Amino acid sequence: MKNCSTSVAVALVLGLALPVLAADKTQPVRMGSGLMTFDTTPGWGLGPDGKSVIGPCHGGVVVDKDGNIYTSAHAGVFVFSPEGKALRSFLGDKYSDMHDMKIREEADGEFIYGARNANAEGIKFNARTGDIVLKLPFPTESGPKPEKFNPTAITVAPNGDIFLSDGYASDHIYKFDKTGKYLMHFGTKGNGLKEFNTAHGMTLDTRYNPPRLLICDRNHAPKGRLLHYSLDGEFIAEVVTGLGMPTSASVQGDYVSVPDLHGRLVILDKNNTIVAVLGYNADPAKGGNYNIPQADWIEGVFSGTHGSSWDKDGNLYVQDWNVSGRIMKLARVK
Template sequence: MQHRSASLAIAAAVVLGLASTGAAADKSQPVRMGCGLMTFDTVPGWGLGTDGKSLIGPTHGGVAVDKDGNVYTSAHAGVFVFSPEGKLIGKYLGDQYSDMHDIEIRDEAGGEFLYGARNNNAEGVKLNARTGEIVLRLPFPKESGLDLKKFNPTAITVAPNGDIFLSDGYASDHIFKFDKAGKYLKHFGVKGNGLKEFNTAHGMTLDTRYEPPRLIICDRNHQPKGRLLHYDLDGNFIEEIVTGLGMPTSASVQGDFVSVPDLHGRVVILDKTNTIVSVLGNNPDPAKGGNYNIPQEQWVEGIFSGTHGSSWDKDGNLYVQDWNVSGRIMKLVRVK
């Protein structure tokens, strides 16, 4: 079983990250962060309005990038769509689109579709990414036979055959599996701090670094430290991948690399051996790392606060969303 503690690797990478950000006080200048192959420059002002203010309002969601490079980010108010340059080009607002805690995009036979886990609305959804039409809803499956007092999904992902996985991370910690038409198939996982248990199965994605693909699950509140797990697509435990990640909120895979936002205010990048190769935007202030109430006037270029979602584009650039009262999304350009 492949398993390693992240503590020493994070400490070393944080030192490099802090050295590269320097004072990081000038919001108009790019800040370089990371190291080696995973080195990035920030894009100051990306996604902000002409007045320099956030356009999306409070954020507690995710990020997804379509095949044209357009960036979808979910906020309390709904889903906002930006061009790669940071111009707002679309939005889906209202009760049908609010509070998508996690989003992923898939290119399917009928076009590109956005999948969302709506924690406060107790459902998963699938919508046409171009039109916003909701084509599938996934409420709590009564067919499971479970008697839950609460259903509060936090993460969603899709298998190559179209099967959908929905994690009840803010309630039962069960992960529910549906077929592509929304038929309940099974559930797995149980709340706890044991090896094969979840203490807030907060984030989840399809780990395509392996063949066959498997689930990578962010066990955010596992004691004593947050960790990542692998499960196969039938819901069987494979291994504990890495521990000591603080509060891992989500995961996004591109090629051999996976980005893992930590709510304390940093993004950790792992390679295919699940070794930490870079730490981005580490917040050195424990009062501000993991703090939702950091208004825009207190944002620091190159320093994150409540990192919650991330996604890669085809060029290896990274988009990161903070859990934030003012609504923060950032573009990090990969240094070639």
């Protein structure tokens, strides 16, 4: 696999990461390159008063088959129309603090799978009704219960097997069947080739046949990277290095969007080459900073990029890790 530590620098030199800043927050900002060119959508997801709807957030984004956007925050899960109108929400202790989410259409409806780091569990619930149908606490069959179990990522295999990454604790990745039965776990904490130093994000990489796990090794030294593992927990390859602090990954077709906590989002093609860098924050005091209030947001510049997802038209929805609750729509330029 290609090592892309130099690709990031090349992208910056070429200007792929630098949006054309608008004079005010009401004007869209164009960013990206070539096929991966986007315009921001000013005010998307804000309430009638112009303020954030979701509140403090440290979560993910998914899009259902109707094009509605779900994003998780401290208070719960919020649902928006493609135009940015708040439709409904799932709030309270049952839905709070979903650090990562995936959505899956199944025989009896669409379901959201969530990794709840602060609540030490994985969860599955109906995307329409909010009914919780499965919980995944620490699997005691896997060994002694640890002092801390902090799941950060979740994904689902084609056959329904569920993978839950304990990215803020052991760095083990636990595999369950679709009923929640523990099957196995893999992964070792460390900084070696086949080890994880914060297995923070994870998705099913459908660009390959058979599909495989794409795992964000966020704190790998000297900079974060992406890894491929088989669905049986076998190491395949180091995919990309030099990515800063990759927090999650979302696949559509041949492309992968990878938010970087430093304040940018990179897009990789089928060859895992960086083809666009979006929302680059050149201010080291603000990139990777949770405490940027809404009054200080800059259109087209990210601060703590954490979650992303594509819709069927190739638009991107991006969430910052942010004290005020920032969710953005990047409209694909045709």
